[in-house]
Amino acid sequence: MNRDTLKKMVSDWQVLLLIILVAGSIIAIGPHFEDGQFTTNLQYGLDLQEGSWLQMEFQAEVLTVQTDVPIDELAANLAEDLDTEVLAVASDQIEIRKAISREDLEPILAEEGATIVTYNPGVSKETAEDVKRILEDKVNSLGTKDARVNILTGLNGITRYVRVELAGVDMATANEIVGQQGKFEIRVQTTGNQTEHVLFGDAITSVSLPEKDPRTGQWGVGFTLSDAGATAFRQAAISSNAVNDPENHELVMLLDNDTVYSAPLSPDLAAKLKVEEVRQLSASTGTGESGMQDALNLEIHLRAGALPVDVTVAGSGSVSATLGDYFKMLSFAAALLALIVVGIVVYYRYREPSIVLPMVAINLSEIIILLGIARFIQQLDLASIAGIIAVMGTGIDQLVVITDEVLHEGRVPSPSVYLKRLSRALGIIAVAASTTFIAMLPLAVMDLSTLRGFAIITILGVLVGVLVTRPAYGKIIMAILSK
Numbered sequence: 001m002n003r004d005t006l007k008k009m010v011s012d013w014q015v016l017l018l019i020i021l022v023a024g025s026i027i028a029i030g031p032h033f034e035d036g037q038f039t040t041n042l043q044y045g046l047d048l049q050e051g052s053w054l055q056m057e058f059q060a061e062v063l064t065v066q067t068d069v070p071i072d073e074l075a076a077n078l079a080e081d082l083d084t085e086v087l088a089v090a091s092d093q094i095e096i097r098k099a100i101s102r103e104d105l106e107p108i109l110a111e112e113g114a115t116i117v118t119y120n121p122g123v124s125k126e127t128a129e130d131v132k133r134i135l136e137d138k139v140n141s142l143g144t145k146d147a148r149v150n151i152l153t154g155l156n157g158i159t160r161y162v163r164v165e166l167a168g169v170d171m172a173t174a175n176e177i178v179g180q181q182g183k184f185e186i187r188v189q190t191t192g193n194q195t196e197h198v199l200f201g202d203a204i205t206s207v208s209l210p211e212k213d214p215r216t217g218q219w220g221v222g223f224t225l226s227d228a229g230a231t232a233f234r235q236a237a238i239s240s241n242a243v244n245d246p247e248n249h250e251l252v253m254l255l256d257n258d259t260v261y262s263a264p265l266s267p268d269l270a271a272k273l274k275v276e277e278v279r280q281l282s283a284s285t286g287t288g289e290s291g292m293q294d295a296l297n298l299e300i301h302l303r304a305g306a307l308p309v310d311v312t313v314a315g316s317g318s319v320s321a322t323l324g325d326y327f328k329m330l331s332f333a334a335a336l337l338a339l340i341v342v343g344i345v346v347y348y349r350y351r352e353p354s355i356v357l358p359m360v361a362i363n364l365s366e367i368i369i370l371l372g373i374a375r376f377i378q379q380l381d382l383a384s385i386a387g388i389i390a391v392m393g394t395g396i397d398q399l400v401v402i403t404d405e406v407l408h409e410g411r412v413p414s415p416s417v418y419l420k421r422l423s424r425a426l427g428i429i430a431v432a433a434s435t436t437f438i439a440m441l442p443l444a445v446m447d448l449s450t451l452r453g454f455a456i457i458t459i460l461g462v463l464v465g466v467l468v469t470r471p472a473y474g475k476i477i478m479a480i481l482s483k
Helices: 003-010 013-029 071-082 102-111 125-140 171-178 227-239 267-275 288-304 321-350 353-377 382-406 415-445 450-481
Strands: 032-034 037-039 051-058 061-067 086-090 093-096 114-121 147-153 159-167 184-189 195-200 204-207 219-225 250-255 258-264 280-286 311-319
Touching: 003 013, 003 450, 013 353, 013 450, 051 125, 051 171, 061 071, 061 102, 071 086, 071 093, 071 102, 086 125, 102 114, 125 147, 125 159, 159 171, 171 311, 184 227, 195 227, 204 288, 219 227, 219 288, 227 267, 258 280, 258 288, 280 288, 311 321, 321 353, 321 382, 353 382, 353 450, 382 415, 382 450, 415 450
Parallel strands: none
Antiparallel strands: 032 037, 051 159, 051 311, 061 093, 061 114, 086 093, 147 159, 184 195, 184 250, 204 219, 219 280, 250 258
C-alpha cells in the first residue's frame, strides 16, 4: 500500500473515527505489567477469577385474596394475628413477611373473612427492589467493583430468590457479607450490664465515610438519624441517666444480636442531649490500623440497615483462583482460534491478501472497541466471551456481504457506482442488525444473570458494527481496490 492510498484512507472521517475509537479503547483496556504479570483494566466476572455466589430465598409469601374487608384493614388484622409485618401490595394482594404454609394461613384468613385465591412464596417487586438496593449498598461499601446482585422474578411478578455474585471474595467472607440477615440495632446501657432498645437501623438516614481526627488520631464514622430516631435517642439517654453519667452508660450497636460497637457517650454529647435532640452523631473506633479497620467495618454495619424480609441461603458455590485462570486462558485461546479460522476461510474465498487483511483487521478492531466499552459497563464472564465470539462471526458475515456487493461480477466499479452499492450493502446490514438488536433487548433488560452479559455484548457489537466498523471497512476497501 503506497503513501497516497494510506493518506486517502485516513482522510476519510469514518476511518479516522475508527482509528480514534481503537486508540481510546486500548488506553481504556490499559494492558500493562504488574508484579511481573501481564494484566489489564478489564473487569472479570465470577467465571474468570476467584469468587463466590450465594442464592438466597425470601422467607415470605404474596397472597391473592378474595374478601369483602378493605385490603388495608385485612393486612393490619393479619399483622396482629401473625405477629409479623403484612403489607397490602395491590387491591387484592397482601405480602406476609414471614414463612407460613398455605395450610396454616387458610384458617387464619377465614377468621378474618377472606379466602386465598393464589399462594406464591416470595415478595412483591417493590420489596425485592428494596432488598437489592440494600445488598448493593452493603457490598459496594466493601470497595469491590466486581459484585452483582440479581433478583429472580417470575412471570407472575413475584420474586422468590436473590442471587449475589462476589468476584475475588471467598465463600466464608461472602456468607459473612450477604448470607446473614443484617438486622442492626442501637441500645443504651441502663444499670449494670443491662441495656434497653433505642432504635433500629431504619432510623439511620445517612452514613459518612470513615475519617481520622487530625487532633487526636481517632478514627470514627459519622451518621445521621431521622427525626423520630433523634427523639428516641434523646429519650433513651435521659431515661437511662446517660446524660448525667455518660462514662457509665455505653452506647451499644448490634448486628444480628452480636455487638459490633460499644463505647460510652461523650461528655459533650451528653450535655447537648439534656437540652435538645441531636441528629448528627459520630462513633469513634480507636487509633492506628486497627481503628481504621474497625471504622471500615462499622461503616458497613451502619449502611446495611435491616433487610425488610428474612432470607435463607438456598444455594452457593465458588470458583478457585486456579480454575478462574484456566477458564480465562481457554477463553482467550477460543477467541484467538476463532479469529485465525475466520481469516483462513475468508482467504480461501477471495485468495486476495488486500481484501483478507483489512477484513481481519476490522474484525479485530471491533473486538478491541467492544472490550474498551465493556471496561466501564460490563464484567467479562464466559457468556460475555461467547457474545464476543458471536459478534466476531456475524461481523465477518457482514463484511463479506459488503465485499461481494461492491465487487459484483469480480470487477471494481467506478466511485459513484461503488458508493451506491456500498449504501445498498449497508442498508441490508442495518436491517439484519436491527433484528438482532430487538431479539437481544429483552435479555439485556431482564435480571437473568449471565444471559444478560451475552445480550449486552451482542447489542454493543451490533451498534459498533453498523455505526463504525462497517462504513469504515467500505471506505478502506474502496481506497485499496481503486489503485
